[in-house]
Amino acid sequence: MNGAHRNGSRWTSRSAVHVVLVLATLYSVLPLVWLVTSSTKSLGDFSTTGAFELGEWNLGTNVGDLLAEEDGVFLHWAVNSLLYAGVGALLGALICSACGYAIAKLDFPGRRALFAVTLTGVLVPTTALALPLYLLASELRIVDTFWAVFIPLLTNPFGVYLARAYAEAAIPGELLEASRMDGAGELRTFFTVALPLMRPGVVTILLFQFVGIWNNFFLPLVMLTDPKLFPITLGLYQWSSRVTQFPSYTPLVITGSLLAVVPLIVAFVVLQRQWRSGLAAGSVK
Amino acid sequence: MTVVTDRGDSSARRPAPSPAPRRMGGRAGRARLAPLLLVAPFALLLLATVLVPIGYALYLSLFTERLSGLGFSGPEDVFVWLSNYGAVLSDPAFAESVWNVARYALVHVPLMLGAALVLALLLDGAVVWLRQVWSLAVFLPYAVPGVIAGLVWAYLFSPGIGPLNDVLPWDPLGSEGVLPSIVTMATWQWMGYNMIIFYTALRTVPRDVLEAARIDGAGPVRTALSVKVPIIRPTIFVALVFTVIGSLQLFTEPLVLRSFTGSVTSTWTPSLYVYEAAFITNDYGRAAAASLLLALACAVLSALVMRLSTRRSG
Incomplete structure (x- = not known):
């Protein structure tokens, strides 16, 4: 009983640790993801599509321009x-x-x-x-x-x-x-x-x-x-x-x-x- | 100007009275020359790009440009004692820039270093899957140039383009919201770097000390706070000094935001104030005085932090 309880709390604290790490990683990486998705969009798609969605693939044109x-x-x-x-x-x-x-x-x-x-x-x-x-x-x-x-x-x-x-x-x-x-x-x-x-x-x-x-x-x-x-x-x-x-x-x-x-x-x-x-x-x- | 150059020169290469190393025979001369050859390139760079410029700034800060007589002979430099410093210190724009950077530092420094320390302790202490991957991911923003970080976040903050304008509890580009926005940008950029520094230091904590703490019945949180953190204190204080100095120099992020919002004035931080005085208004005396006041503030604050670190541990 005691052991199960301890295992349970260990499991909770382990999940809490990973939640913190996931949040920190999202904060760090999402702006970079945005940079990648945005550089594949045309100027029109840039303001009409969601920030992290892909629009029409336009990276080649963008790099060319x-x-x-x-x-x-x-x-x-x-x-x-x-x-x-x-x-x-x-x-x-x-x-x-x-x-x-x-x-x-x-x-x-x-x-x-x-x-x-x-x-x-x-x-x-x-x-x-x-x-x-x-x-x-x-x-x-x-x-x-x-x-x-x-x-x-x-x-x-x-x-x-x-x-x-x-x-x-x-x-x-x-x-x-x-x-x-x-x-x-x-x-x-x-x-x-x-x-x-x-x-x-x-x-x-x-x-x-x-x-x-x-x-x-x-x-x-x-x-x-x-x-x-x-x-x-x-x-x-x-x-x-x-x-x-x-x-x-x-x-x-x-x-x-x-x-x-x-x-x-x-x-x-x-x-x-x-x-x-x-x-x-x-x-x- | 030459006077200042000479002074800087002699102080850096002051012949030291220490006795020459004991070496025998004809090689003595060469042996004494070699270290100087190894040192010379850096010493010259330090002299030319740090010491002389500081001396020059000191000189500039004591003069101002005035039109002489009827103005026929063009402007000339007049020695004005400390009146440039007076002008800067009594300038409301400068006071406001100091106020902005002080508020910024008070939030950013504890927030960023605290987050970095917590993350480092979690990576070091807890059972974590994919440790390397997390730490690398959080570190990556450090590799992004300040200008580009500023641009990316400026777009993320922009209404209609980025999602943050709808999500954040503050108006990210409004006159009150710009400060938390800049804190968000700077914390993003430096959290991972400092986390790695702390994590690296934590790895050097002797394992037997941790084992002893465990046997004494200390849990992971207790071990982290009363064993690990005290051991890496020197590292934390060095990071603190660098972060404080970096915060006082805040420049790139607000400058980039200026293209996206009118909320950031041209003298929003002391560094912007210096830039404006030097390169927009061309008032070199005032710019030099402001920049030296900034350098002085950096020196005083870092001395204070170091003092704090030695006193508490002693």
Whole structure:
């Protein structure tokens, strides 16, 4: 009797847990489902069919219209986003790893000061930097160029913080000593011994910096006026601000949004094991 | 401007008095150079894109542009002490932006972090089918750029297009409803990310500690509240700092909503205020002062949160 009662209450609490999880998942996923169903609709179906129903299949036409708009400017945006985020994250992750490794494992003058300044850098709001960065860039005459967006986004103080944690956890000091005994220089030791050991951490930094740059909006908004240099986010924002006057932009904005989101979701799903273990390593200080 | 640049430069690369590492022979020079080579790229970036700009903003905030004399020689920069700060602090539009962001943070921060923590504890503690699938699904909104999240929700909120306008107890794009709508958007975006962070931290709780709690007769809820949560406190506080700072900088979501509703003014949050002052009105002094006040608020609040975290655990 008692046992049955306990089983019953366990069963109820188990169902309650799953109800909570289902609700959280619906909240998280339904807007994305809406994005998928909406990008398959024509402008007419968009306002006449239900939000999550499929109308007439129109995705092909929508993508075609999107790619044709303004002489294919969307493709420019996609390529730009890939360059800003792809090259930026690769280079940024390498720079962070080198610095984090040096702070964790090497002795050099100013090491503590550098780490302290880096930690403060994590807390500086981007809003506070936008105006001075813009004015400095205009003095260097690089406003409205690739570099005005690319260079500031390379700076990733949080990446250095993570890299230091990974280096401390993953690299035994004896290994570095052994490498030095073999006559390898410090730089070579970093690239051949330390970097491979830090790999899950480096992949995590890379992925999150990629997302950070891909999703960034404020800096391009401030720096760029030439649509050919826009990343996807800024381009879609510009189109969306015309929607009230010109409803025909709606399918473009929605289909463009879907195409901008899909690569990131795929990356997170495919690289799941990597970033999960990377986050785990980072949380153990 | 050069003065500021020099100051920023020297403070970042101040030669430290610490003794050189003990190394023998001719390799000493190279060995000391190598760490600096590894560090240099990041140090230079930090200097050029964070420290110098902050110094420059400080400089800008003390000047204002005025037409000199009869206005023949064009505008010139005049040193005005702290009057830009005074102008910002006495501006009703700025006060309103602070009020908006304060109300937003007071709802969003506890709601989002609380939900993330509960979900993480459920995933960690309860018997759950398909654990990976749930956590990934809830995490996905993090991968959606803020602009696109804003657009998707703006459509979902729009009367006649999205279903939410009929369902929600508030008017999602009305002047009073816009705040809960933005909370809904931001919570959607960050809940899963923080859930994963908490969940990852919970996985590191030693199993023997949990076993001991179970033997002492603690149920799952009791174990969660009095064993697990205290152990992952540092993680929670770090998340709290980042969330508070992020909330104060609220910018993208309200800006995107501006295309869909007139309820969001051009100075609705402090970040929008800075953007408006800097790039629409071109009042650099006022913009710099407002942005530094925002940075100061971030610094003070994060110091406060960290203080709280060490005091309670000590």
